[in-house]
């Protein structure tokens with residue numbers, strides 16, 4: 001038998017005998033897209049070889065490959081550079097290691113809507129354990145803060161749960177304490193609100209918003 005690169009042997013074992021010989025870079029391409037989506041080969045190659053069963057994820061992937069080629073051609077045309085000079089969009093550009101690339105805030109909002117705050121908190125912890133440091137999701141201070149801000153008025157308990165979680169991961173987030181204070185005032189819990197504002201000011205003594213709100217709450221309580 002004549003010498004064959006290892007990658008091709010793997011592919012030869014994988015492909016049915018009737019398949020045309022894959023190009024040498026196919027193995028690398030397949031590794032790349034698996035990695036980009038955070039899945040194994042069987043995610044797309046889901047049917048028994050030669051069974052003729054449909055492979056829906058593979059069909060999507062095929063369409064995505066065509067789309068990605070199209071995007072790159074349009075980008076080259078837009079910036080007027082050659083392919084070699086232009087920064088490329090790849091599967092990983094959008095997918096970042098997950099099959100359905102949603103923003104973390106969208107993922108959490110959906111869970112909040114369907115299953116409530118406790119489930120969203122558990123999901124954040126789980127995703128953090130699995131994906132932190134891999135660029136899949138933005139675990140920065142602003143993700144939970146943004147969601148909590150939209151909820152603080154109508155669902156203060158949910159906002160408080162998310163802000164406490166945010167402070168566990170980002171203990172120096174003065175802004176989380178400010179929004180936390182607001183959520184407590186929605187629950188007529190001014191003592192907790194004032195404690196949260198004090199915390200914000202310990203972290204950021206120059207935080208004018210925290211200072212102003214604290215003064216307001218204090219003067220309100222003096223008047224009563």
Ligand code: HEC
Pocket residue numbers: 011014015019022026030031033034037039040041042043044045057058059061062
């Ligand atoms: C995200 C979906 C996806 C993943 C994951 C994936 N493949 Fe593929 N694979 C495809 C698509 C789509 C084609 C067809 C490409 C084309 O027609 O241009 C293909 C083609 C192939 C082929 C050529 C024969 C055929 O079925 O068309 C081989 C062999 C192959 N893949 C092996 C692998 C191996 C090994 C892995 C894991 C390391 C893998 N693939 C992971 C989607 C995937």
Ligand code: HEC
Pocket residue numbers: 033037057058060061064065068089090091092093094095099100101
């Ligand atoms: C411009 C952004 C973008 C690029 C580039 C891109 N994708 Fe996607 N892809 C998406 C989005 C968004 C979804 C999820 C759509 C949905 O189901 O809501 C998706 C879904 C998929 C799915 C279905 C996942 C599932 O479990 O339902 C596959 C498979 C896939 N992409 C493969 C690829 C491959 C392979 C490449 C590179 C050749 C690629 N994508 C490049 C945006 C992109």
